[in-house]
Every structure is written in structure tokens, then in C-alpha cells.
Amino acid sequence: MENNVNNEVDFEVIIVGAGIAGCVAALKLADKGYSVLLAERGQSAGSKNLSGGVFYCRVMEDVIPDFVKKAPIERYITRNCISFLNESSFVNINYGDARLENSVTAVSVKRAKLDEWLAQQCEDAGVTFMPGIRVDELLMDGDKVVGIQAGDDKLYSHVVIAADGVNSMLCRNAGIRTRELLENLAVGIKSVIGLPKDTIEERFHLKENEGAAYAVVGDCTNGLNGGGFIYTNSDSISIGVVVKIDALAESSESASDLHDRFLSHPAIEPLLRGGELLEYGCHMVPEGGQAMLHDLTRAGLIVIGDAAGLALNTGSTVRGMDLAAGSGIAAAKVVDEVLSKKDFSQAAMDAYYTELNNIVVGKDMKTYAKMPVFLENPRMYKNYGPLLGDIMYNIYNLDTTPRQHMMSEGLKIIKKNQLSAFQLIKDMYTGVRAL
Numbered sequence: 001m002e003n004n005v006n007n008e009v010d011f012e013v014i015i016v017g018a019g020i021a022g023c024v025a026a027l028k029l030a031d032k033g034y035s036v037l038l039a040e041r042g043q044s045a046g047s048k049n050l051s052g053g054v055f056y057c058r059v060m061e062d063v064i065p066d067f068v069k070k071a072p073i074e075r076y077i078t079r080n081c082i083s084f085l086n087e088s089s090f091v092n093i094n095y096g097d098a099r100l101e102n103s104v105t106a107v108s109v110k111r112a113k114l115d116e117w118l119a120q121q122c123e124d125a126g127v128t129f130m131p132g133i134r135v136d137e138l139l140m141d142g143d144k145v146v147g148i149q150a151g152d153d154k155l156y157s158h159v160v161i162a163a164d165g166v167n168s169m170l171c172r173n174a175g176i177r178t179r180e181l182l183e184n185l186a187v188g189i190k191s192v193i194g195l196p197k198d199t200i201e202e203r204f205h206l207k208e209n210e211g212a213a214y215a216v217v218g219d220c221t222n223g224l225n226g227g228g229f230i231y232t233n234s235d236s237i238s239i240g241v242v243v244k245i246d247a248l249a250e251s252s253e254s255a256s257d258l259h260d261r262f263l264s265h266p267a268i269e270p271l272l273r274g275g276e277l278l279e280y281g282c283h284m285v286p287e288g289g290q291a292m293l294h295d296l297t298r299a300g301l302i303v304i305g306d307a308a309g310l311a312l313n314t315g316s317t318v319r320g321m322d323l324a325a326g327s328g329i330a331a332a333k334v335v336d337e338v339l340s341k342k343d344f345s346q347a348a349m350d351a352y353y354t355e356l357n358n359i360v361v362g363k364d365m366k367t368y369a370k371m372p373v374f375l376e377n378p379r380m381y382k383n384y385g386p387l388l389g390d391i392m393y394n395i396y397n398l399d400t401t402p403r404q405h406m407m408s409e410g411l412k413i414i415k416k417n418q419l420s421a422f423q424l425i426k427d428m429y430t431g432v433r434a435l
């Protein structure tokens, strides 16, 4: 038992990790008037964080009204592109919509700027923000989490919120995730390439403040389970690859080589030409979906954001930041309840599951529960890109030979790509069901 004889607390709530999840929970609890400590190991919030960069940010309106007008965002995402990349060809589904221009759903962000701004909002709301503090372990009183230890310092609270990201030490410490399965994790390597604003708008066909988001599959991961992304910022481009760790481990590829290969691909390099490398980083991504969502509470402890495994890859969108924010809101609501009842038991903290399941976070995790298994299908990364490339080539390569009906040409192309019509239909059916 910890030596906290008077059962006094230093803060009502201690939150570990000033990413989006931690900052949102802190803001919500400070708004209710609770004393909150937000501990962050980085020298500033966001200094250790890395995202591709598209934030599906509607959820933030519940935290900071007029978020998109106030926050340091880069561009409003008005154009989305799904790109099948092959060695010598690419097929893009390029989607623009005036409706996306009128109501902002997604914005590109740089985490170093956004997280620092969010932490400042927390401080302005009365949160005690402590950067440069690496929390080493949880303090326990029997089965109940009663605080944190950082170096020799011990701090006590009624509730601890673990918002310490995908590699959560606090979860391991609480026996929640001793070691995450490799199949549930991916690794992301990202560069930020600086380019003049006008050049970005010209190359990506954007008006001022508008942004584009590309989800790329195929040659960018050399056929491994994963994908690439390209997001436009105000005067830079965030670009990189995310690859499943188990697929990478079984191959002879390195994630950094895949990243470099993607950036120098003939279809990609012209978008970056003349740019200057501003940032380069690597980070893990939880990709196990619903399978990772278990065991998120202890007496006195709630786990949120990436630490809880809350991220969704649907092939066309990567979502983690909005789920982090949503889980921060859910946790704050439950902590408000347990603090007002002074009941920090396991049963009381378990209200968090109900809260998550009632909001978009839990509902979407459930809706896309089949996605991780569907995305394990190697044909997605190896065969379908070349298949589409061959179909397009057949349509546009008007040589002097007579044209054949699409049906007979299509079957030949399917066979050439080591596929069968049956497999194709089955994969389409499974994909539609997973979506």
C-alpha cells in the first residue's frame, strides 16, 4: 500500500499524456471545475507526436466551439483521392464536392502546433500542465490506482486517465496490455516537405486554404499490407507510409526504404519536386480495431485514445485523432460522475464502456470491426492495383489492333493478374460488408 496516510490528493484527476485525448479530457474536466494535472514527457505538448495529419474534427465543436476558426489548422480538406499505385502506372479516384467546401469535416494539422495550442487552452482553463515529466508508474493502494510516480516524485489523485499513446506504459503497468500483438500494430514513417503555398495549390489543383488528402495503396508498400498518404498543409506536404508490423517482419523490406521508394515513385516525385525536407519521424499506429478494445478500466483508472487502441483504418481514411478526442470526452463524463459520487470502484469506472458504446467512437469501432481482417487480404496490395492499371491501359492504348469487348478483355486481364472472377466478386462482397 502506498504511503498516503491521510488519503489526501494533490489533484482530483491526473492525466498522463498531452496528446489530443489527454488535452480534450483535461479541458472537459477543467470546465467542470475539477483540479487537473496534465503530465507530458515531451518538453512541449506535441513535440513527441506524429500523425499523417487529417483530423476529422467535427467532434471538437463539443470541446471548443468554432474549433476550426480558432485552432492552428493548415487547410480544409475539400478533395479526397484514393490512388492505386503500380510500378509504371496509377489509377486515381479523385473526389471533390462543393458540400465539403461549405461544411468543414476534415482539416490538415501539424501536431506540434495543434497539441501545443490545445495544452495552452488547458492551462487557460485552469489545468496544471507539466511538460518534461515522464511518468514511470502508477501508484496503487491494493487494487485501486491512487496516483503516479515520476522519478522520485509521487502525486496522488482520485482518478488517473492514461492518455499516453499506443505504446502505453501505464497500461502495461496496470497489467492491461502486457505486450500488444504485432498483428494489431502498424508503423508509420512520415516526412514533411516544405514547398511554397502557390506551388502546392497549383500541383494539387486547390483554391486558397483548400486541402487534398490522398490514400494510396499498392506499390508504395511494395505489395505489403499497408498504404501511403499525402496530405497538403499550408506550405508543406505531409507524406509517408503506414505498414503492418507483422507484414514488415516477414518481409525483407525496411519501413524507411519503403518510405523513400514511395517519395521517389515517378507518379509522386513531381508533386514534391523542389521541396525541402522539414521533418522526418516514425511512430506506431494501433490497427487491431475492435479486437484491441478491451480492459480499459481499473478502480481509479481510465484508458483513452491510442492507449486504448482507438484507431480505425478503413483503407480510404485513417482515423485516430477524432476517436482520441471522443474518448477524452467520454472519460471526462464518467470521471465527473465518479467524482460527484466519490465512488472510484472498478464497477463505477466501468461506466466508461457504456459511454464509449453510446457515442460515435464505440459505434464506429463496431461498424468497422471486420475491416482489419479484410485489410489482411494480400490481393488488396498486390493484385488489384495492377488489375485496374491494365484495365485502364486497355481502354486508352488505342493501337492498331482491333478492339475486343470489355467482357472478354476483362476476363483475360483478371487471369493475367493471377485472379479469378469468383475471387474478385468474393473480395468485393467482403469489402462491402466490412465497410
Ligand SMILES: Cc1cc2nc3c(=O)[nH]c(=O)nc-3n(C[C@H](O)[C@H](O)[C@H](O)COP(=O)(O)OP(=O)(O)OC[C@H]3O[C@@H](n4cnc5c(N)ncnc54)[C@H](O)[C@@H]3O)c2cc1C
Binding pocket: 016, 017, 018, 019, 020, 021, 022, 039, 040, 041, 042, 045, 046, 048, 049, 050, 051, 052, 053, 054, 055, 056, 133, 134, 135, 136, 163, 164, 165, 166, 169, 187, 188, 189, 190, 240, 241, 242, 282, 283, 284, 285, 304, 305, 306, 307, 310, 311, 318, 319, 320, 321, 322, 324
Ligand atoms: C504515420 C501516422 C499517420 C496517422 N494519420 C492519421 C490521420 O491522418 N488522421 C488521424 O485521425 N489519425 C492519424 N494517425 C493516428 C493518430 O496520430 C493517433 O490516433 C492520435 O495521435 C492518438 O492521440 P492520443 O492523444 O491518444 O495519443 P498521442 O498523440 O500518441 O499522445 C500521447 C502523449 O502521451 C505522451 N506520453 C507517452 N508516455 C508518457 C509518459 N510515460 N509520461 C508522460 N507522457 C507520456 C506522449 O509524449 C504524447 O504526447 C496517424 C498515426 C501515424 C503514426
